[in-house]
Amino acid sequence: MKILSLGMPSKVRLPLKSHTNTLWIPQLTLDCIILGFHQGQLRVLLLRWKGTQEWSLPGGPIRKDESIDAAAARVLKERTCLEQIYLKQYHVFGDLHRYDKSEIQEKLSHIIPREVWYDRAISIGYYALVDYSRVSPTPDVYTDECQWWDIHEVPPLLFDHNEMIAMALKALRMELHWQPVGYNLLPDQFTMPELQRLYETILGRTLDARNFYKKMLGLEILERLKERRRGGAYKAPYLYRFKKEAYEAKLKEGQLSFL
Amino acid sequence: MKILSLGMPSKVRLPLKSHTNTLWIPQLTLDCIILGFHQGQLRVLLLRWKGTQEWSLPGGPIRKDESIDAAAARVLKERTCLEQIYLKQYHVFGDLHRYDKSEIQEKLSHIIPREVWYDRAISIGYYALVDYSRVSPTPDVYTDECQWWDIHEVPPLLFDHNEMIAMALKALRMELHWQPVGYNLLPDQFTMPELQRLYETILGRTLDARNFYKKMLGLEILERLKERRRGGAYKAPYLYRFKKEAYEAKLKEGQLSFL
DNA sequence: ATATAATATGTAATTTTTACATAATGATAA
DNA sequence: TTATCATTATGTAAAAATTACATATTATAT
Structure with a gap:
């Protein structure tokens, strides 16, 4: 089959x-x-x-x-x-x-x-x-x-x-409002500015970085790694990863609101 | 065709x-x-x-x-x-x-x-x-x-x-969150308790009447008629009607949030 | 060593949502 | 006619979520 x-x-x-x-x-x-x-x-x-x-x-x-x-x-x-x-x-x-x-x-x-x-x-x-x-x-x-x-x-x-x-x-x-779209569109490890740009691009409008950090971290489905993304110009951003179990649990209970 | x-x-x-x-x-x-x-x-x-x-x-x-x-x-x-x-x-x-x-x-x-x-x-x-x-x-x-x-x-x-x-x-x-479902499921004229019961039934949970009135009237897509629903027991409720132009305009702009 | 440009973060104001109780009313029954 | 009843209609305060906004930090480039 x-x-x-x-x-x-x-x-x-x-x-x-x-x-x-x-x-x-x-x-x-x-x-x-x-x-x-x-x-x-x-x-x-x-x-x-x-x-x-x-x-x-x-x-x-x-x-x-x-x-x-x-x-x-x-x-x-x-x-x-x-x-x-x-x-x-x-x-x-x-x-x-x-x-x-x-x-x-x-x-x-x-x-x-x-x-x-x-x-x-x-x-x-x-x-x-x-x-x-x-x-x-x-x-x-x-x-x-x-x-x-x-x-x-x-x-x-x-x-x-x-x-x-x-x-x-x-x-x-x-x-985008209730699914972890970033989980599917981004590599396993990604930075917060990358995630924000993803949201901005799909929505077609800019978002405030401070509020975006607050919102995403408040969902408690992201894990910040010790490493930062090297090689880029200027200050190296932290890397994050989705906590699969955490967001799947919240998804099931319909307790995710990304925007 | x-x-x-x-x-x-x-x-x-x-x-x-x-x-x-x-x-x-x-x-x-x-x-x-x-x-x-x-x-x-x-x-x-x-x-x-x-x-x-x-x-x-x-x-x-x-x-x-x-x-x-x-x-x-x-x-x-x-x-x-x-x-x-x-x-x-x-x-x-x-x-x-x-x-x-x-x-x-x-x-x-x-x-x-x-x-x-x-x-x-x-x-x-x-x-x-x-x-x-x-x-x-x-x-x-x-x-x-x-x-x-x-x-x-x-x-x-x-x-x-x-x-x-x-x-x-x-x-x-x-x-239910962003469409005027009541407009399609209810007769042209309806009462607020009827609309509330509709929402409660579809959602499978009760809603607070005061907050519900506030929310629905705040959308500015409902028009209260002078008449009340007669014939029922006890206090006669007011009749309402959807203002079609108003909610279609808001729907287009994505400015409707029912819950 | 310095300049650069992006990252990371906190607080106050505003808005939205939630919680909660009582007076008014029309129908019904006495 | 009056009293009772169950339902309708409504306001305010607390809590939560969202929005607005500015500055110190830091890895890189010069």
């Missing part, structure tokens, strides 16, 4: 008619907004289609013998080589005319024959929070390039993927 | 193989947790299968030519005769073994031939908030009865529908 780690022919990751009566659930896909944090930017992993300047999100159909969460984990693993990642289902995109099908057919005709696209597909949106430094961006057979983009600098994408990213960011902003 | 109001043969509302290559998207369904508030209870609309004591949620497959939101609205309309209702997509149930298929085949074999069930279906969960008093519960061709149940007294249901209700309630509790 564990398809997840087996991998799959990454050829098939599109809403194509050829999926009918095969391994794949027809007319249903998922798309994955893979988010990382680097240099004060929230970044999203995008793919560039072979021989084009067209970008879109990683995603694809769901196997008949895998759960949708496993399918999302599979897509994530194929593009990042990461497993056991925080993945959140946040919205289903099911409008009849989610995107201009003929435009897609046109732009990708040299890769995908026009006639194999479904008239219509429904897509389950997931976002993943990953440690940027551990990701190895990997294109698939349809694409030349897999690259991080600042979420605020994303170019016009194929399908309705710009909208998907916008909605994921909105959902993430909500989650 | 407006399939919504056309209605459809309500015969087909199951994840059945016969949907392949027809009007319906295969292996994908939706289920609808229709919620009303009555006599201090949060109630959910359930269907009883013909000739059985088995209950389950309203739902069914999605037409190839309707959006998923339109499909949910269609299901809702068929069971309640209501349109223009608040519907919220809250989770996709996509596990491989969401429910015991053979148990379903067995229990419903006198209604649905065993062989027509899909091996597996994925279901999009919606919940709807309706004005209880305006609902006309209507069974479909597979069911004898369509009835309200206290959400805390729901019997064991077919499929994974108990879990669906539990998760819908959880999602609703979150929404």
Whole structure:
């Protein structure tokens, strides 16, 4: 039953008619907004289609013998080589005319024959929070390039993927209030200014450092290490680590409020 | 494009193989947790299968030519005769073994031939908030009865529908904080104690009346009418009404916090 | 040794939330 | 008609959370 780690022919990751009566659930896909944090930017992993300047999100159909969460984990693993990642289902995109099908057919005709696209597909949106430094961006057979983009600098994408990213960011902003988002987006060890910049970037506004320290430390889910981050310019900041047991306990009791 | 109001043969509302290559998207369904508030209870609309004591949620497959939101609205309309209702997509149930298929085949074999069930279906969960008093519960061709149940007294249901209700309630509790849930669940005119009981019921805890009045009136989205609710025993309470423009404006700016 | 720019921290004011008790009222019963 | 009743309506003080704000510290760079 564990398809997840087996991998799959990454050829098939599109809403194509050829999926009918095969391994794949027809007319249903998922798309994955893979988010990382680097240099004060929230970044999203995008793919560039072979021989084009067209970008879109990683995603694809769901196997008949895998759960949708496993399918999302599979897509994530194929593009990042990461497993056991925080993945959140946040919205289903099911409008009849989610995107201009003929435009897609046109732009990708040299890769995908026009006639194999479904008239219509429904897509389950997931976002993943990953440690940027551990990701190895990997294109698939349809694409030349897999690259991080600042979420605020994303170019016009194929399908309705710009909208998907916008909605994921909105959902993430909500989650920021009661989930330890930093735990998933930052490396195991991080500094308080890094965590603050993460919050500021996602929220789109600045925060007061003193109040931020107070708030985060008051949650009692952070542990300050003896070491400081060396190598940077100027005063070396302390390193912190999330206390996993502590925050999981508080999460369960719904006693976490980050903002 | 407006399939919504056309209605459809309500015969087909199951994840059945016969949907392949027809009007319906295969292996994908939706289920609808229709919620009303009555006599201090949060109630959910359930269907009883013909000739059985088995209950389950309203739902069914999605037409190839309707959006998923339109499909949910269609299901809702068929069971309640209501349109223009608040519907919220809250989770996709996509596990491989969401429910015991053979148990379903067995229990419903006198209604649905065993062989027509899909091996597996994925279901999009919606919940709807309706004005209880305006609902006309209507069974479909597979069911004898369509009835309200206290959400805390729901019997064991077919499929994974108990879990669906539990998760819908959880999602609703979150929404209660920043959405005017009372606007959708109560009649146009209502009293403050009614609104308070609604909140208490959904949250599962009591609230202080003075603080509740203060909070709700402080939001400046309620309008007190001159009339009071007559007919009840003892002191007649004032009637209130939501100021639609006011709360929509505040909702947009994210400036509503109900709790 | 000095300058630099980022880190680390405390206190007071404000706002929000919580706790708590009593008078008013309309319906009911005597 | 009056008294009783259960519910509605309301204010204030304490506690908690949030916001505003300024300075000493320190690792690095010069």
